[in-house]
Amino acid sequence: MPSIAQEVPIDLGERSYRIVIGGGLIADAESYEGLPHATAALIVSNTTVAPLYAERLRAALCDRYAQIHEVQLPDGEEYKNWEVLQSIFDALLERGCDRKTVLFALGGGVVGDITGFAASSYMRGVPFVQVPTTLLAQVDSSVGGKTGINHRLGKNMVGAFYQPQRVVCDLDVLGTLPAREFSAGLAEVIKYAPIADMEFFDWLERFMDDVMAYEKNALAHVVRRCCEIKATVVGQDERESGLRAILNFGHTFGHAIETGVGYGVWLHGEGVGAGMVMAAELSFRLGFVDEIFVKRLVSLIRRAGLPVHGPILDDKDNAGRYLQLMRGDKKSEAGEIRFVLIESPGKAVVRSAPDRLVREVIDACCS
Known part of the structure; x- marks a missing residue:
């Protein structure tokens, strides 16, 4: 079984969490040990990343959550907007997700930013986990709690500071990046x-x-x-x-x-x-x-x-x-x-x- 090779702590008092770094972590159930318990989880990904990794993540989470839902967003910075954010809220509400539902952001910076913002807003705040699949997201955007969407007049102009419960950096995915x-x-x-x-x-x-x-x-x-x-x-x-x-x-x-x-x-x-x-x-x-x-x-x-x-x-x-x-x-x-x-x-x-x-x-x- 893959093991967590390294950890970096983010020390923010009661909002503290761990960044875990290693190979094969997306599919390893150990990567998600200690996360909040809930009936349901929602995997938010995009049309490029989901076919590659969503099933691996689902399999790793299946013993922890009775229901695992999924929503796929269009891929690209131009889709980090209000309309796509609403599609996440639609998925949560249509599936009857409550305030303990855990969101998993499986993708790059756009997926992480918009999923974090959705988590900060849905029922005034639900837990979320960053599972970044790009180098940019692993070294920067998934860490630190900046979430948000773009406005046509400026980048990241609408958002919130909202910390994830964990960041899972699987190094194996980097070899598949264009x-x-x-x-x-x-x-x-x-x-x-x-x-x-x-x-x-x-x-x-x-x-x-x-x-x-x-x-x-x-x-x-x-x-x-x-x-x-x-x-x-x-x-x-x-x-x-x-x-x-x-x-x-x-x-x-x-x-x-x-x-x-x-x-x-x-x-x-x-x-x-x-x-x-x-x-x-x-x-x-x-x-x-x-x-x-x-x-x-x-x-x-x-x-x-x-x-x-x-x-x-x-x-x-x-x-x-x-x-x-x-x-x-x-x-x-x-x-x-x-x-x-x-x-x-x-x-x-x-x-x-x-x-x-x-x-x-x-x-x-x-x-």
């Missing part, structure tokens, strides 16, 4: 290094080829180290009142890209990849880091198969369009854009920057 999806996940891996751990940065530079080859030990180290960093940050700042904002390195520019080109055209990690380049360049122009650091980061992002240039969002005033979208981001304050910048390698700071300088960066980094 190359583009895997690279998108590496953006969320890379971001942790310049904001918190330059030793991890050095490790990524040394072993990126192993990671790109899906080498199991390298992947285990990546997932564990990213979860450890995020656990430390979330444990200190669950609701992003201060420190947790550093986890958005590259995301202010990245969200503008995703919204500007239309959800699903660029993957989230692709936007973050180009966004990190812009944020690093802005850090350099403010005098925080040197050009060598920026070149190292750009090289690492490129080696991960990610874009290092942002798209043109407006032929007449591209920088103006970026600024407009970033001012609508939920991280802006009183119309002032807040950027996560690298104050020094391994240390991040959240601050504003002059529009003139931001325009220069956008003009230099977009093509």
Whole structure:
């Protein structure tokens, strides 16, 4: 029987939970030991992931829940919206699910975000479990309790902080990811290094080829180290009142890209990849880091198969369009854009920057 190889605790008092990391965990009943008892469970997945893994999860849960329901969502960032959220509520209500029903989010970041939001809202809160099947979700979006949906005017603008009961990271699923999806996940891996751990940065530079080859030990180290960093940050700042904002390195520019080109055209990690380049360049122009650091980061992002240039969002005033979208981001304050910048390698700071300088960066980094 597969065994849980590693665990990372998220320490949030009564809302604490464990991240379990290893091979073969989706189909292993041990992965779900200690979860809340209930009559029913609802597996929320999508049309891509469900045919691959839903039956394995169902088999692992069958001795724990008398009824196991399932709902399949359409696959894609463009479906992280109100209408698809309602389909989860429809499934719960049509099956007579009560407030003890446990939701299982089986999929990537979209499935995890929307399932968590549904769990936070249904009957004012029911338990849910994250079973992330993409690298991006395993190292970032499944951990920390951010849930939500997109609005046509901004990404993740409607949601709630709501912690899962457990996160089950099965490393075996990563080997089946398409190359583009895997690279998108590496953006969320890379971001942790310049904001918190330059030793991890050095490790990524040394072993990126192993990671790109899906080498199991390298992947285990990546997932564990990213979860450890995020656990430390979330444990200190669950609701992003201060420190947790550093986890958005590259995301202010990245969200503008995703919204500007239309959800699903660029993957989230692709936007973050180009966004990190812009944020690093802005850090350099403010005098925080040197050009060598920026070149190292750009090289690492490129080696991960990610874009290092942002798209043109407006032929007449591209920088103006970026600024407009970033001012609508939920991280802006009183119309002032807040950027996560690298104050020094391994240390991040959240601050504003002059529009003139931001325009220069956008003009230099977009093509």
